[in-house]
Amino acid sequence: MTEIDVHYNTADKLQHACRLLRKAVLGADAQVVVQGPGELLDALDEALWRFSPADFIPHCKADAPVHVRGRSAVLLGVAEGDPPSHRQVMLNLGLPLPQGFERFDRLIDVVGFDDDERLAGRTRWRHYSDRGYAITRHDVGSRSA
Secondary structure, eight states: HHHHHHEESSSOHHHHHHHHIIEEEEEEEEEEEEOOOHHHHHHHHHHHHSTTTOOOEEEETTSSSHHHHHTTTEEEEEEEOOOOOOOOOOHHHEOOOOOOGGGSSSSEEEEEESHHHHHHHHHHHHHHHTOOOOOOEEEGGOOOO
């Protein structure tokens, strides 16, 4: 069953996503799919290029050529009709329930501060909980910067 981690009270989703991706890719050599709205994925693409000069995180968009996707640890989005079954981790930055999350070993769900984010996060939490998924919570806002 998919392990679910919910990171909530996240002030800067892009910076937090970059940190999570660095940890997942460099620490555990995981393959990650990031779900979210297109404009957020575009911003994450840019943020990953600038994030850490010492730690390059190989990434590409879902519509990249197959040979590029095969060499990229992080896939931004999911190409239509191309379920990434070989990826171990899904990182959700969007509001709706991430489709196909149950195919992954782990789901990391990131929830921001605003009311829409919190409401959508609670709805997703209920969905996971009602189906028996164990959820680990991480209050990002309680950490000192």
